[in-house]
Amino acid sequence: MMERFYNPVFVKELKLRFRSFKSFSGLMFYLAVICIFIAGFLLITTGFTGKGFFKPETSFMMFAVLTILQMALVLFITPSLTAGAISSEREKQTLNILLTTTQSSTQIIIGKLLSSVAFLVLMLIAGLPLYSIVFLFGGVSPSQLISIFLFYLLTVVAIGSIGVMFSTITKRTIVAMISTYGSIIFLGGITAFFFFLTVAFHQMGNTAVGTTTSYMAYFWASINPGALMLTLTSSSMGDALAQVSGVELPVWISYLIAYSLIIVFCLTIAIKKLRANMKSNR
Amino acid sequence: MIEIRDLTKRYGSFTALDHLNLSLEEGVVFGFVGANGAGKSTTFSILATLLSPTSGDALINGKSVIKEPKEVRKLIGYMPDFFGVYDQLKVDEYLDFYGASYGIGAAERKVLIPQLLELVNLTNKRYDYVDLLSRGMKQRLCLARALIHDPKVLILDEPASGLDPRARVEMRDILRNLKSMGKTILISSHILPELAEMCDEIGVIDNGKLIAHGNVASIQAQLQGEKRIVIKVTDCLNEVRAFLEEDPLISSIDVIENRLEIAFNYRGTDADQVALLKKAILANLPIYALREEEKDLEDVFMAITKGADNQ
Numbered sequence: 284m285m286e287r288f289y290n291p292v293f294v295k296e297l298k299l300r301f302r303s304f305k306s307f308s309g310l311m312f313y314l315a316v317i318c319i320f321i322a323g324f325l326l327i328t329t330g331f332t333g334k335g336f337f338k339p340e341t342s343f344m345m346f347a348v349l350t351i352l353q354m355a356l357v358l359f360i361t362p363s364l365t366a367g368a369i370s371s372e373r374e375k376q377t378l379n380i381l382l383t384t385t386q387s388s389t390q391i392i393i394g395k396l397l398s399s400v401a402f403l404v405l406m407l408i409a410g411l412p413l414y415s416i417v418f419l420f421g422g423v424s425p426s427q428l429i430s431i432f433l434f435y436l437l438t439v440v441a442i443g444s445i446g447v448m449f450s451t452i453t454k455r456t457i458v459a460m461i462s463t464y465g466s467i468i469f470l471g472g473i474t475a476f477f478f479f480l481t482v483a484f485h486q487m488g489n490t491a492v493g494t495t496t497s498y499m500a501y502f503w504a505s506i507n508p509g510a511l512m513l514t515l516t517s518s519s520m521g522d523a524l525a526q527v528s529g530v531e532l533p534v535w536i537s538y539l540i541a542y543s544l545i546i547v548f549c550l551t552i553a554i555k556k557l558r559a560n561m562k563s564n565r
Numbered sequence: 566m567i568e569i570r571d572l573t574k575r576y577g578s579f580t581a582l583d584h585l586n587l588s589l590e591e592g593v594v595f596g597f598v599g600a601n602g603a604g605k606s607t608t609f610s611i612l613a614t615l616l617s618p619t620s621g622d623a624l625i626n627g628k629s630v631i632k633e634p635k636e637v638r639k640l641i642g643y644m645p646d647f648f649g650v651y652d653q654l655k656v657d658e659y660l661d662f663y664g665a666s667y668g669i670g671a672a673e674r675k676v677l678i679p680q681l682l683e684l685v686n687l688t689n690k691r692y693d694y695v696d697l698l699s700r701g702m703k704q705r706l707c708l709a710r711a712l713i714h715d716p717k718v719l720i721l722d723e724p725a726s727g728l729d730p731r732a733r734v735e736m737r738d739i740l741r742n743l744k745s746m747g748k749t750i751l752i753s754s755h756i757l758p759e760l761a762e763m764c765d766e767i768g769v770i771d772n773g774k775l776i777a778h779g780n781v782a783s784i785q786a787q788l789q790g791e792k793r794i795v796i797k798v799t800d801c802l803n804e805v806r807a808f809l810e811e812d813p814l815i816s817s818i819d820v821i822e823n824r825l826e827i828a829f830n831y832r833g834t835d836a837d838q839v840a841l842l843k844k845a846i847l848a849n850l851p852i853y854a855l856r857e858e859e860k861d862l863e864d865v866f867m868a869i870t871k872g873a874d875n876q
Contacts, residue, residue: 291665295651295658302653376649380710383613383643384666385635560616 291386292394293401300402309363313356313406317413320352321345342420347516349414350431354438354512357403358471361439362463364402365446367456368395369557374456388557392550396440396447403439407432431515434535438508441542442467444549451553471508478503478510482527501528505537566591566718566749567612571621574607574773581607583773584621589751589766591717594744596764597753604773605753606646609722612751613643625718639667642711646723646753650695650703656687659695659706660713667714681709685739701732708739719743721752737763794838795828797854802827805850812841828858 300306324345369392372378381391417423445466449459481500504510504524514521514534525531569587573580582604589595597605610616612623614634622629628636650659657678664674682688685705690698698706704724711719724740725733740763743750752764761767761781769777769784777784798805802820805827809815814833821828831838845852 289665291662294665295654295662298658299651299653375651376645376647377651379610379613379615379645380643380648380663380707381666382615383638383641384663385638385668385714386666387635558615560610 290390290394290397292381292391293398296395296398297401300398306402309360310406310409313360314410314413316356317349317353317410320349321413321416324348338420342417343423343516345420346417346423347513349417350512350516351509353407353410353414354435354508355471357407357435357439358442358467358508360406361399361403361442362446362460362467364399365396365443366450366460366463368399368447369450369553370453370456370459371450373454382558388554392447392451392553392557396443396550399443399446400436400439403443404436407435427516430535431512434511434515434538437539437542441545441549442470444546444553448549448553448556451556470506474503474507475509478507485527497527497529501530501532501534501537504528505534506541508538511535511538566593566626567595567751568624569608569612569621570623572608572611572618572623573620574604574611574616575619580773582611582618585770585773585775587768587775587778589749591749592747593766594740594750594752594764596761596767597751597770598767599753599770603770605770606722607773608770609643609645609720609751609753612637612718612720613641613645614638615643639714640716641718641720642714642716644704644707644711644719644721644724646726648707650698650706652694652696654695655692656682656695656698656706657691660710663710664713669714677713681712684712684742685709686735699732701728701735704728704732704736705739708736712743717749719748719750719752721750723753725754791830791832793828793858794831795826795856795858796852798825798827799851799853800825801851805845805852808845808848808850814841 328341328345369378372381414428418425442463446459446463449462449466450456453459453462478500481497481503485497485500501524510524511534514524521533524534567587567589569585572582572585574582585604585608597608599605607616611618611630612625614630614637617631622631624630625637625640628640630637651662654662660678660681661674664677665671669677679688679691682691685708687702687705687709690702695703695706708721708724711721721740725736728736740750740752744763765780766778767781767784768775796805802822802825806818806820809818809827809829814837815829815831817830819828820826831841833841842855
């Protein structure tokens with residue numbers, strides 16, 4: 284039974300990843316950033332005295348900022364783990380040998396993606412004790428934390444899929460990495476810019492694009508990871524967005540649909556293009 | 566075992582393979598000879614299911630490389646001309662990974678790996694990191710990797726390239742061993758004489774076309790029917806040369822003065838040669854040795870490809 288689900292690429296990738304110093308230094312960097320942020324936040328709110336009040340609202344604020352920070356870190360690290368998935372095999376001249384084995388393209392792509400996602404999940408879990416400091420001061424529910432973690436996972440898989448896709452269709456890792464970071468800038472930054480732009484147009488009373496503008500504003504917000512995290516941490520943010528855009532559908536639903544589509548699209552392209560020189564993709 | 570039918574591969578206006586046809590029986594060791602860019606690696610890549618042909622097809626044990634690539638991959642072990650290894654993976658882990666990639670169970674892999682390492686003389690390197698092995702060892706490891714699923718056909722693209730003489734001899738011994746195991750082996754090499762020794766059949770490819778195919782002897786016979794004869798004299802080089810120039814069957818006379826040798830091309834039969842020798846003895850020419858220059862595969866290749874260029 285175990286043999287059936289055994290993915291050699293996944294196991295090999297994990298082995299190689301955990302033998303590399305880069306992985307440990309990456310993990311250390313990630314935890315150090317969170318530590319510095321939490322320590323800094325606590326010191327600033329207590330006026331560098333180590334004493335004083337720390338209200339639940341302040342704790343919530345720390346939670347919200349920490350959530351956005353963690354998302355930014357995950358978005359920053361994911362391309363470096365996935366954008367070399369296939370292109371590095373090509374650069375090391377190991378891909379041709381791998382492609383002559385009986386593993387299917389799907390198996391290879393999924394193995395590559397899962398190994399990167401597994402490492403990112405480890406990162407998130409390693410950061411969990413630090414993240415859980417918010418529970419000490421109240422103001423945050425465990426269900427909120429779980430939903431945020433599930434959306435982290437969805438985002439990681441989606442960005443990972445984008446990275447694997449670019450890694451498959453481009454010959455060089457550096458090009459794949461730049462393309463993946465470009466996609467992240469689009470999803471995290473440009474969508475936010477477009478959101479504010481469409482909202483501004485809407486508020487200026489541009490009736491010609493009246494209803495469509497509000498849908499557009501909702502669309503840009505619904506594919507922005509930052510916007511999702513804000514609506515997940517604070518329901519008032521969700522209400523405000525619904526008011527601005529006129530769309531009642533919670534952002535997390537459209538985010539789930541949009542990112543699931545991104546995953547399916549990117550993985551399909553990657554699987555189809557892995558054996559690009561062969562007409563049949565088996 | 567291998568049937569190549571009208572295989573053509575074009576890259577834009579460049580034709581890498583031009584209607585290649587080839588049929589090989591099971592257990593045959595086939596040497597593919599050709600200059601760089603002649604189409605050897607393209608043919609091997611198509612057989613290894615890495616490349617689709619523009620037209621034509623290739624069947625391995627009746628399975629089409631285009632329609633049933635997964636079935637073909639079970640039948641072949643492929644060793645490319647250039648390949649890399651994974652850093653930070655040990656020799657046994659390397660083989661274990663590829664074994665799993667061919668769907669071989671964990672228990673079976675445990676038994677197989679020491680056997681394969683023994684076959685390629687790498688038993689003592691089992692727990693070493695792959696990237697620390699020498700090039701010759703990496704080549705042997707790659708061969709072991711290609712054998713892990715016990716394929717019927719081995720496709721070896723330049724397996725001896727970049728190896729020092731000792732590593733080359735070791736590789737040749739392993740291939741001989743594999744031949745005795747009944748594997749059908751396709752091998753390309755720049756070291757042509759080595760191929761001649763090992764191969765049952767040779768194919769010469771030039772500009773994507775198979776210009777000669779057969780056993781080594783028959784290919785050598787395709788050489789324009791001329792022999793190169795070398796005679797050694799004790800003296801009178803000019804007299805001997807003048808004597809040879811009179812014979813209409815002789816051409817391309819070269820006098821090597823410092824070695825007191827004369828080499829020439831001879832178009833006559835063996836009986837004509839006997840007559841020539843008799844005539845020389847009767848003419849009191851100081852000839853003390855006569856030998857036919859052996860033509861190795863490299864000469865065959867040069868002659869055949871030169872002929873193809875002139876066409």
